[in-house]
Amino acid sequence: MKNIVLIGMPGCGKSTVGRQVAKTLGYTVYDTDKMIEQAAGMPISGIFEELGESAFRDMESAAARKVAAENHAVISCGGGMVLREENMTHLRRNGIIFFLDRPLSAIARADLSDRPLVQNELERLEALYEQRVALYRSYAMHIIDNDASVAEVAAELVARYRKEQEDESTHFEWPESESTR
Numbered sequence: 001m002k003n004i005v006l007i008g009m010p011g012c013g014k015s016t017v018g019r020q021v022a023k024t025l026g027y028t029v030y031d032t033d034k035m036i037e038q039a040a041g042m043p044i045s046g047i048f049e050e051l052g053e054s055a056f057r058d059m060e061s062a063a064a065r066k067v068a069a070e071n072h073a074v075i076s077c078g079g080g081m082v083l084r085e086e087n088m089t090h091l092r093r094n095g096i097i098f099f100l101d102r103p104l105s106a107i108a109r110a111d112l113s114d115r116p117l118v119q120n121e122l123e124r125l126e127a128l129y130e131q132r133v134a135l136y137r138s139y140a141m142h143i144i145d146n147d148a149s150v151a152e153v154a155a156e157l158v159a160r161y162r163k164e165q166e167d168e169s170t171h172f173e174w175p176e177s178e179s180t181r
């Protein structure tokens, strides 16, 4: 079964919804920000301050390559994962990509104090959303509106995932070169 890859803005609920989805399916959950923090031995904000954003993006690409090799995984991506096409090429090879879209007013009410690029400011959030939304949409195989409870949103995502996996398994065709005699 393919991995579930969650993309979207900081604070859109990728980690929370991802944990619930993983619990429902019995999958392992990976969070690329956490992987990077563990590998670097410092928080994301420290990496931005001490090493700079481009070093962080290199670590993020390394995390994408590593986690894309997993199976039966729910992968919560940092909001900027979509900025490098190569990241999405890796993740999509064995993954179904879901864009979790949450109203910015709800994101702004969440605690984003540890997110260096937004920090609860609606204007900065709006500017980032404008820059990113086309990318999120273009990579998404499904767009899930995160405007209900965690349980409801996770259930919707799981239903779409199961449907897609079923559709894939019913579309099997024999390879042309294979002889059946």
Ligand code: S3P
Residues within 6 Å of the ligand: 008, 009, 010, 011, 033, 044, 077, 078, 079, 080, 081, 115, 116, 117
């Ligand atoms: C970022 C989002 C953050 C984190 C880093 C950069 C971004 O992850 O990777 O602060 O560029 O949008 P979350 O989306 O989990 O907050």
